[in-house]
Amino acid sequence: MRHEIIRIRHEAKRRTLSVQQVERLSPAMIRIVFGGKELADFASAAFDDHVKLFFPNGEEAIKRDYTPRAFDRKAERLTIDFALHEAGPATDWAAAATAGDTIDIGGPRMSTIVPEDYDWWILVGDEASLPAIARRLEEMPHGAPVTALVAVCGSEEEQCLATDAALDLVWVHRPLDRANEPDAMIAALASIEPRDGDGFVWIAGESTFARAIRAEFIERRGHPHPWIKARGYWKKGAPGAHEKLDD
Ligand SMILES: Cc1cc2nc3c(=O)[nH]c(=O)nc-3n(C[C@H](O)[C@H](O)[C@H](O)COP(=O)(O)OP(=O)(O)OC[C@H]3O[C@@H](n4cnc5c(N)ncnc54)[C@H](O)[C@@H]3O)c2cc1C
Numbered sequence: 001m002r003h004e005i006i007r008i009r010h011e012a013k014r015r016t017l018s019v020q021q022v023e024r025l026s027p028a029m030i031r032i033v034f035g036g037k038e039l040a041d042f043a044s045a046a047f048d049d050h051v052k053l054f055f056p057n058g059e060e061a062i063k064r065d066y067t068p069r070a071f072d073r074k075a076e077r078l079t080i081d082f083a084l085h086e087a088g089p090a091t092d093w094a095a096a097a098t099a100g101d102t103i104d105i106g107g108p109r110m111s112t113i114v115p116e117d118y119d120w121w122i123l124v125g126d127e128a129s130l131p132a133i134a135r136r137l138e139e140m141p142h143g144a145p146v147t148a149l150v151a152v153c154g155s156e157e158e159q160c161l162a163t164d165a166a167l168d169l170v171w172v173h174r175p176l177d178r179a180n181e182p183d184a185m186i187a188a189l190a191s192i193e194p195r196d197g198d199g200f201v202w203i204a205g206e207s208t209f210a211r212a213i214r215a216e217f218i219e220r221r222g223h224p225h226p227w228i229k230a231r232g233y234w235k236k237g238a239p240g241a242h243e244k245l246d247d
Contacts, residue, residue, distance in 0.1 A: 003198065003227070006113040008045050012106065015039065016053075019101040020077065023157060026157045028084045028127065028176075030094050031069070034103070039076040044068040047113035047136040048204070048231075051080075052105040053185035055089040061104070065233075065242055068108065069131040070138075078105075081134075083204070088239060096221060114229070118146040119197025124189075124213050126179055126205035127152055127235040130159065140165035145195065149188055151179065151205065168192075179205070180236040182212035191205040200227050207232025207243045214245055 007183070015038035023031040044051075054061040065164055070079040082094035093103070095173075123133045133148055140146060140163040149170040152158060158171045174184045197203065201223055203213045214230040217223040232243030 001199075002117055005114055005115070008111045008113065009042055010108055010110065011041075012109050013041075014104055014106045015042070016102055016104050017078065019097050019099050021099065022097055025081065025159060028065070028153065028157055029130070029159070030078055030082045030097070031093060032079065032082065032097055034078045034105075035076055037076065039071075039073075039078055042071060042073070042076075042078060043111075044108050046113050047109040047139055048132045048202070049111050049227075050145040051078075051108055052106040053080075053090060053093075053175050054106065055093055055226070057089070062089045062090075062240070063106075064124055064240060066090070067129075067131040067132060067135065069135055072247050081131040083130065085127075110227075114200055114202075116141055117143070118200040118227070120195045120202045121147070122192070122199060122204070123148040124185065124201070124203045124210075125150050126208075126209065126233075127157065127176075129204035132204060133202075134159065137161050137163035137165060137167060141187075147192055149185060149192075151209070165175075180208040181222070182209050185213055186216055189213070194221065198227065201229075203228070203230040203245075204233045205243060207235040207238075207245070210243075211245050 017034035017036040020035040021033040050065040052063045066080045068082045084091050125133050144165040146165045147168040151172040172184050172188045203210050209234050229247040235241035
């Protein structure tokens, strides 16, 4: 069947990992490479999988979701990119992390695999979903037409994204305290010409932003609902928020 989404359930497992390497990719993006024997049976089948990071906090740990940006099974190394912001348990932990620190992670519990049989892709995101977008681009087939639009604070936050796909990459600049406002992204989208054929649109970022971009595709561009996946990866003013926006 064309465009059939496949879901893979993984064994729920909690792992303790240690920080092997910390690298600052840009002023507000830190890459942390984790290692540990417990990664031997780790699996992440989809670019928008997430693991839960557990931050000790008395009886019940605080949990935050992060994308497995890369996984090297042979070396048992898991890479996560952290977008830094003003404050929060995850951003504070990442900003202070050094080699040897440990953290518990859970998941991924599920991978949702979007098939490769679309004619084209559009990926829309912000700093928090840039790791998933970067991973998607790395994994795309040679020559696949893809447009990625990513909102960041300025040119210092732009990354070199490796891909074999036919990539049209647009960086949209806006201050982080306006990450919930979709206007700059909607203006950038206006210059993206509709393509022929079936396209998959993936949207993730601040919740209000992601919801507005999804509405733009459905209401203004008439894009079919089933060919859109939209997620609120965080919500301005709401710690630890994660919203599914496909209803
Ligand atoms: C499926 C999924 C995958 C994700 N993958 C990644 C990833 O790979 N890398 C990544 O950096 N983030 C990722 N996120 C987003 C990340 O989980 C949130 O940003 C999370 O809230 C950060 O936790 P915190 O403890 O730093 O801040 P919180 O305690 O959650 O929030 C504190 C305050 O900071 C604000 N805030 C939270 N996140 C941001 C942000 N990104 N920018 C600006 N302000 C923010 C909140 O609105 C709140 O007011 C992902 C989220 C989901 C749902």
